[in-house]
Amino acid sequence: MALWEIKNVALRGVTGTVPNHVVKTADYDIFTQEEADVFDNTVGIKNRYIGPDNLCASDLCFDAAERLIEALGWEKNSIDVLLFASVTGDYKTPPTSGILQHRLGLPNSTFVLDVPMGCCGSVYAINVAGNLLSAGSVKRALLLVGDTALRMGSMKDKSRVPLFGDCGTAMALEYDPSADDVIIDFNTLGEKFQALMTPHGGFRHPITKESYIEEDFGNGIIRAPKDTLINGMDVLSFAISRPPISIKNVMDKYQLNTDNVDFFLIHQANKLIVDRIVKKLKLPLEKVPYDLQEFGNLGGASIPMLMTYNLADELQTRPLTLVCSAFGLGLTWGTMVLKTKPIKVISINKL
């Protein structure tokens, strides 16, 4: 059973950066105004920020990281660990985390790692970095989580185009023997890997001429094998059933309830799925922030952006108990209980 009680690790700060270009659903030429209105009202995503093709997730994360490091007053030489959680790295090789170590001017002694785990990215990053810091051998970790997921797919795929926004976030973790345990439960359903995938472009199916041949799948979905796909029914089936069970199990095990939890941060996949989880667990709506109406689905950056956009005042002024739920690619899903003491939350920047 993949359940951690990570000791001695505290979250110190968080921020996020988005491109300075807002896109409304009706701005996509594959939608009529009427279709856009229906999408906005059902899926709940009205805006998303999309950057030009030459703006990478690492650029957004770099901006977030620089601003967070400065706000925390951290000497760059004091950072021991840099993680980059993204499925949209700069190159196939090398890992982008190494490039970011150099760009940020972190020391050569930095341990770097890419974590390409999609929508669970931030929870994976906290899990990995938390376990690295827990023993106290290394003291400070910078977690950069971001994606530019729109451009992974076909611009003629109505099931995917309007969902995603570009974003880069930064979180700072530090060794702290006074910190409450970070609880993390993780699960994997590898048999459903085809629910969210990019069929061609890896070594199983390298890019060939066939990778560019588009097929019409109906319902406004036209894509080629090089394009990332969403099997909606499989994702729906997974997202409405597995994450609520994990959340409930963790809450039961650690005597958490809707009174002693301050906020529930649920991956902002789409409003229907988040609403479903809220309803299933009977969560009080005032404790479940949403930001998908403004940013869309941000993949792994969902949870740090909820902290930055929705909870800045609360996180900076009082201790909080947060229950976080992430689910996606893999398929993987996890629940994290994070008890914070007042931290730095730096306003979102538009780059």
Add this chain to the structure above:
Amino acid sequence: MTNIEKLNHIFCEVFSVEEAVLNSEFDSKNVEGWDSVRQLSLTSAVEDTFDIMLDPEDILGFTSYNDAKSILAKYEIEL
């Protein structure tokens, strides 16, 4: 509004169709635009309207007008 009228109204709203097309042929295979988003919209509206909480397997099984009626019967909604 009777329960069947409420159900029909939900289908008409979600799929932007006239009530006359709601029959045994109205299912996810025949209806253009019946995707996972529409299906979850449909089941959410049904839950809100009839004040019930569908199990995940019933949400996934909500793939036709006839299935909708059978599933609602399981929740003791008389149509």
